Amino acid sequence: KRSLKVIKEGATGAHAKVFPPCMRDVMDELHVKKHLRHFKRYELNLFLKGIGLPLEEIFKVWRSAVFPHGAMGNYQNEHTYQLRHVFGLEGQMKEKFEHDCEKLIKTSQMEPHAAKCPFAMPLNQYRALNANDHRWKREISIDANQEIEMKVSRGDYKSACESYFSHKHKGEKMFNANVRYPTDFFDAGMEIEDW
Numbered sequence: 001k002r003s004l005k006v007i008k009e010g011a012t013g014a015h016a017k018v019f020p021p022c023m024r025d026v027m028d029e030l031h032v033k034k035h036l037r038h039f040k041r042y043e044l045n046l047f048l049k050g051i052g053l054p055l056e057e058i059f060k061v062w063r064s065a066v067f068p069h070g071a072m073g074n075y076q077n078e079h080t081y082q083l084r085h086v087f088g089l090e091g092q093m094k095e096k097f098e099h100d101c102e103k104l105i106k107t108s109q110m111e112p113h114a115a116k117c118p119f120a121m122p123l124n125q126y127r128a129l130n131a132n133d134h135r136w137k138r139e140i141s142i143d144a145n146q147e148i149e150m151k152v153s154r155g156d157y158k159s160a161c162e163s164y165f166s167h168k169h170k171g172e173k174m175f176n177a178n179v180r181y182p183t184d185f186f187d188a189g190m191e192i193e194d195w
């Protein structure tokens with residue numbers, strides 16, 4: 001229930017800090033554009049399923065973010081099919097499971113419109129991320145960002161994400177020192193924060 005409330009508020013809400021930057025960017029884009037391209041939509045559905053939301057609740061999240069804002073045309077059908085596919089109710093009837101960070105990164109290297117891990121980018125690209133489009137970036141101090149940049153420059157995306165988490169959650173660490181899944185970030189944040 002708590003997850004649902006937080007997810008409904010979305011990455012724009014007061015609880016945005018529990019979203020890993022990779023998913024926060026996707027959710028922000030959804031709220032701004034009212035649309036996501038296939039790979040981002042797929043990754044977000046896997047993430048929402050991964051944090052334990054049932055299919056009906058994920059539909060509600062989508063409806064609240066997108067459907068009230070005009071005609072959805074084929075998008076609604078396409079979206080419904082993809083979501084049912086993720087739950088193993090269409091196509092080969094095989095349930096899909098969330099991608100770990102490594103798979104997310106590999107997909108983004110092959111597919112320009114997929115969700116991206118900002119910490120796995122080359123340093124110049126990470127630095128060029130605009131804080132208006134990537135709001136998580138403006139929510140940390142200059143010192144914290146420098147520490148993260150150092151890790152990005154070493155190609156240590158897991159440690160950079162861990163540092164980001166720590167700065168967002170009063171120095172706390174994720175339970176799993178090695179970020180493996182975007183849902184680890186979310187789950188650990190939900191455990192720490194006492195809303």
Ligand code: SF4
Pocket residue numbers: 020021022023101104105116117118119120157158161179180181182183185
């Ligand atoms: Fe997302 Fe993983 Fe990158 Fe963190 S390390 S931003 S959880 S893909």
